[in-house]
Amino acid sequence: MPETMTKVLVTGGAGYIGSHVVKLLGSRGYEVVTLDNLSTGFRQAVKYGRFYQADLLDKEAIREIIGKEQPDAVMHFAALSIVPDSVAKPLSYYRNNLLGTVNLLEVMLEFGVDKLIFSSSASVYGIVEDGFATEDSRLLPINPYGHTKAMMEQVMADLARVTAFKYIALRYFNVAGADPEGELGERKPAATHLVTLATRAAARKIPRLEVYGTDYPTPDGTCLRDYIHVSDLAEAHLAALAYLLAGGESDVFNVGYGRGYSVLEVVEKVKQVTGRDFSVLPTGRRPGDPPALVADVTKSRALLNFTLKYDNLETIVRTAWEWEKKLSVETM
Ligand SMILES: NC(=O)c1ccc[n+]([C@@H]2O[C@H](COP(=O)([O-])OP(=O)(O)OC[C@H]3O[C@@H](n4cnc5c(N)ncnc54)[C@H](O)[C@@H]3O)[C@@H](O)[C@H]2O)c1
Structure with missing residues (x-):
């Protein structure tokens, strides 16, 4: 090589x-x-x-x-x-x-x-x-x-x-998610991504998690993402x-992984993995959010030669949570 x-x-x-x-x-x-x-x-x-x-x-x-x-x-x-x-x-x-x-x-x-x-x-x-x-x-x-x-x-x-x-x-x-060795993760104070925000809510760094839209044409009304x-x-x-x-x-x-999770499914997983409850506030839809967006991964799986190691929502949440806990220690 x-x-x-x-x-x-x-x-x-x-x-x-x-x-x-x-x-x-x-x-x-x-x-x-x-x-x-x-x-x-x-x-x-x-x-x-x-x-x-x-x-x-x-x-x-x-x-x-x-x-x-x-x-x-x-x-x-x-x-x-x-x-x-x-x-x-x-x-x-x-x-x-x-x-x-x-x-x-x-x-x-x-x-x-x-x-x-x-x-x-x-x-x-x-x-x-x-x-x-x-x-x-x-x-x-x-x-x-x-x-x-x-x-x-x-x-x-x-x-x-x-x-x-x-x-x-x-x-x-x-x-x-975050580096499984715990060295890296999302640091931006202005981060807007769901897993980051939910783990920050679990870590009490933000007072609550806002859920943008609960009336989408999806099984539980919240957006589906991969x-x-x-x-x-x-x-x-x-x-x-x-x-x-x-x-x-x-x-x-x-x-992507070719599979969608709803916002509420992710929230539940974060509560389960962190063992912490936090306040979730349903608010209106946010401009620019499609109801569901999941990858068809047929082409990348066929042509790009790499192995997926972390295709598991629990692992994603756990690594993000470990990182958030560490970040708060660093910034205390
Ligand atoms: N995070 C996601 O879920 C996601 C999804 C799809 C695509 N992307 C794309 O992936 C890339 C990385 O995203 P991220 O989440 O790591 O964002 P990030 O903001 O953490 O990283 C972007 C980096 O680019 C630097 N940067 C921005 N403008 C610059 C400029 N003009 N000159 C030099 N440096 C500049 C920033 O300082 C930052 O370090 C972006 O292109 C983003 O659009 C991200």
Whole structure:
């Protein structure tokens, strides 16, 4: 395997998902370099390799880093990613996500770096008829964040058509859980993801958990989502990189487990795993939330070679809970 000699530039490597991937790359012997502006990331989450504090909106800074490091491939996590924020502040999202990506691609092209793994999102699908999205489902995002991801996929597809550039877009479903070794997890105070918020409610860091919408056309009225453990998602990135390094063509893959849980099912699991009750407040629907969104994983299972280790809601919740308990100790 050429893996050990491969150098990967990770943008957004100080963030929740990026930091898990940096750790996995480093522990598998890849050379890893992180670029992050620390707008929502944390320097101490970068456990391997060199770190550059830089902004993708600063093209000269990207030029310096890529020129100096000459990576074999880029994994591009850096983005703003909070859906309600994107509804309130669309221009910030288009500027950061879209312009940042175009800058990065232009500099990669300048220096002949032609492989990229992209953090896309299930939000590119919007509302799918039966709740199951295949990679061929129509892309009809229903919020600015999802639009930025769909547009970036389009930019990369257009670029790949006329240059040597190759990319894999991984459309993540709902990423949750934490590093099973307890070193990493979601740190953002402004996190909006259900498992994080529910474990924070169990840890008494927030007073209650709000449930957005209980009148959806789903079995218990709350939204159905496909929760994937962040460490399995990290493995998917290494598999996608191996796929490109082995000569694979540009492509798009869903990354989820192919099974949906309702918000209330997750809440029950968090109460059971933590042994703590907490207050749950049903509120109105949130703009930009589809009723059900679950990955059809047929294609990624067939073509990406990696083993799922944490496909279990209890494991997802338990690792997130261990992390939350630790975070409170650290911050006390
Ligand atoms: N968390 C999820 O469930 C989920 C689902 C689908 C897709 N994604 C995507 O995965 C990626 C990582 O998400 P996350 O949950 O780890 O978010 P995160 O906010 O923890 O990580 C993003 C990182 O990018 C950095 N960053 C943002 N803009 C930057 C810029 N202009 N220049 C340099 N660095 C910048 C931030 O400081 C942060 O460290 C994002 O692209 C997100 O859209 C996340």
